[in-house]
Amino acid sequence: MENIGFLLHGFDVALSWHNVAYMFIGVLLGIFVGVLPGLGGPNGVAILLPLTFGMDPTSAIILLSSIYWGALFGGAITSVLFNIPGEPWSVATTFDGYPMAQQGKAGEALTAAFTASFFGAICGVILITFLAPLVAKFALRFGPAEFFAVYFLTFCSFVGMGKEERAKIVASLAIGFLLAGMGLDTISGAIRMTFGAQELMSGIDFLVVVIGLFGISEILLTIEEGLEFKGKHARIDLMVVFRTWAQVPRYFMTLARSAFAGIWLGVTPGGAVAASFMGYGLAKRFSKNGKNFGSGEIEGVVAPETAAHAAGTSALLPMLSLGVPGSPTAAVLLGGLLIWGLQPGPLLFVEQKDFVWGLIASMYLGNLVGLLIVLTCVPLFAAILRIPFSIIAPIILVICAIGAYTVHNSSFDVVLMMVFGVVGYAMKKTGYPLAPMVLAIVLGDKAEEAFRQSLLASGGKLGIFFSNGLVGTIMVLGLIALFWGVIAKGWSRLRRVPHAA
Amino acid sequence: MSVEHPEQERGLSRRATECVVALVLIGLACAALWDNYSRGAGWQGGPQSGFFPARIAWLLLAASVVIFINGWRRAEETLVTWTQLAQVMKVFLPLIVYVFAIGYVGIYVASGLLIASFMIAFGSFRWWNPILAAVIIPVATFWIFEMQFQVPLPKGPLEAWLGY
Numbered sequence: 199m200e201n202i203g204f205l206l207h208g209f210d211v212a213l214s215w216h217n218v219a220y221m222f223i224g225v226l227l228g229i230f231v232g233v234l235p236g237l238g239g240p241n242g243v244a245i246l247l248p249l250t251f252g253m254d255p256t257s258a259i260i261l262l263s264s265i266y267w268g269a270l271f272g273g274a275i276t277s278v279l280f281n282i283p284g285e286p287w288s289v290a291t292t293f294d295g296y297p298m299a300q301q302g303k304a305g306e307a308l309t310a311a312f313t314a315s316f317f318g319a320i321c322g323v324i325l326i327t328f329l330a331p332l333v334a335k336f337a338l339r340f341g342p343a344e345f346f347a348v349y350f351l352t353f354c355s356f357v358g359m360g361k362e363e364r365a366k367i368v369a370s371l372a373i374g375f376l377l378a379g380m381g382l383d384t385i386s387g388a389i390r391m392t393f394g395a396q397e398l399m400s401g402i403d404f405l406v407v408v409i410g411l412f413g414i415s416e417i418l419l420t421i422e423e424g425l426e427f428k429g430k431h432a433r434i435d436l437m438v439v440f441r442t443w444a445q446v447p448r449y450f451m452t453l454a455r456s457a458f459a460g461i462w463l464g465v466t467p468g469g470a471v472a473a474s475f476m477g478y479g480l481a482k483r484f485s486k487n488g489k490n491f492g493s494g495e496i497e498g499v500v501a502p503e504t505a506a507h508a509a510g511t512s513a514l515l516p517m518l519s520l521g522v523p524g525s526p527t528a529a530v531l532l533g534g535l536l537i538w539g540l541q542p543g544p545l546l547f548v549e550q551k552d553f554v555w556g557l558i559a560s561m562y563l564g565n566l567v568g569l570l571i572v573l574t575c576v577p578l579f580a581a582i583l584r585i586p587f588s589i590i591a592p593i594i595l596v597i598c599a600i601g602a603y604t605v606h607n608s609s610f611d612v613v614l615m616m617v618f619g620v621v622g623y624a625m626k627k628t629g630y631p632l633a634p635m636v637l638a639i640v641l642g643d644k645a646e647e648a649f650r651q652s653l654l655a656s657g658g659k660l661g662i663f664f665s666n667g668l669v670g671t672i673m674v675l676g677l678i679a680l681f682w683g684v685i686a687k688g689w690s691r692l693r694r695v696p697h698a699a
Numbered sequence: 700m701s702v703e704h705p706e707q708e709r710g711l712s713r714r715a716t717e718c719v720v721a722l723v724l725i726g727l728a729c730a731a732l733w734d735n736y737s738r739g740a741g742w743q744g745g746p747q748s749g750f751f752p753a754r755i756a757w758l759l760l761a762a763s764v765v766i767f768i769n770g771w772r773r774a775e776e777t778l779v780t781w782t783q784l785a786q787v788m789k790v791f792l793p794l795i796v797y798v799f800a801i802g803y804v805g806i807y808v809a810s811g812l813l814i815a816s817f818m819i820a821f822g823s824f825r826w827w828n829p830i831l832a833a834v835i836i837p838v839a840t841f842w843i844f845e846m847q848f849q850v851p852l853p854k855g856p857l858e859a860w861l862g863y
Contacts, residue, residue, distance in 0.1 A: 588822035654789035
């Protein structure tokens, strides 16, 4: 059980007074960005990332990952009180959360949501604690071909398991890869796809893209709805908390099911959004209160929140152990690692023990801090949404502009941010998923490098991707994920045939 | 293109938008193909610099052709009504002005103006509220970024006149 020893050492790192302070700041900021429309996990982290360039990497990742936890918690507040999902993964929470608030049980709904989130997160972190080092150790044997296979699996899962039109997911991925390839090619020294524009020589920074795609476009979408917040009030006192906690163990099966679904979808890049819906769907189908779902059933709040938070947390597992992020926010964090000069991937567990275990320990503490803050400060955060949108919207635009500028101290990046804001708006309106594009931008260079190195080794033969059991298995898994829709359909048809006969 | 049903609000057609977006993507794919093949996307002792992007561009081309065909077959529906689009423009046009103003007057003055004009245009405040917000928020930003984090943001003539 050497992991426990490392973990204790990690707590040692994470519990220094300034890291705990960063945790508090991060969680608070995270809840703010989770509550505000137009700011969210990925672009909240992206905006703050430039400010951490000079920080010690461990403190920086603790600060930024705490923003992530805060955003995961914050999404539930607006869902329950305002029927507005602050984050996409809290859409399913509105189904039963808002009816509960209408019945005057907002406090219970929020307590249940936060507790469930916490449970989901802790399940994810425990998984990371024990599984991530094993995966990393296993992955130390990987060569370029194996790494390309892992990237291939990631991208195929997106295509195969996404809810959107397949062709649109593929297009979104391809655009991401092309954007990643723009500018100087580090291997050959050639300048690619800049079409003569000086500004594009060094490529397009993914942080700028993320801020535009997720921030600006979200503001444009929000304003389209002609937004006016009409919310319920909530106060959480200790009595409500204890009363709700007394009920929660009754839903143990729901918690377990949702946590499992969340972890599964978090590790494979299905993401927190899919997980929250799956958690809700599973609970509705298997719970004996299932038929009451939608009319303010506490179980209907618990199920999606557990799953979303479990998925959000376990999305960091492949990021830490393989260098393949499972969610857009994890992708931004991965970009952060590169900026701080750390090489993401299995070697991280060997070379950067303080960093990895400090981060893992901070996941336990950060979620605990998050739970305490949200339980005590709900009225404060609900008050944010009562600030008129005419003040909030321009402030968010200003924050996004500052965030985009500080990445490279370049005004051109602010223009790019605006362009990607429009692109993001158009993509969201026409049903193109954003997450695959972000992942492709972040991973594009590494995927291409792995691809080229593998082909160099094999002299251009694609056979190298099936040359041994390991790489072949991952590639086949990728192909299965890619054609998952077709396979599932065929399977259910096969099973139906004997019944008909 | 407009929607057939008179009882529905008029707006941008989804079918037309889908097709236009697909055409834009086809254009992008062709541009990428042209760029990569003109640099070399083949094999010369190893994959050339255009090798990988060119293959991705073919993928994009295939996907966008499929999207175009799917979009073409779509039934008519409204993607976004003109009123909604006008609403979006009310935010987007000031944003364009803001982004380009940053280069001339610096980010602080531009931000103050953006915030004030938003509050006047969309909110119902007493006259001194927007002015107050337009001063306090940039000053607070200045304090946080220039003084605390020592991250320089773009500055204009006003800051120069004040000695920064």
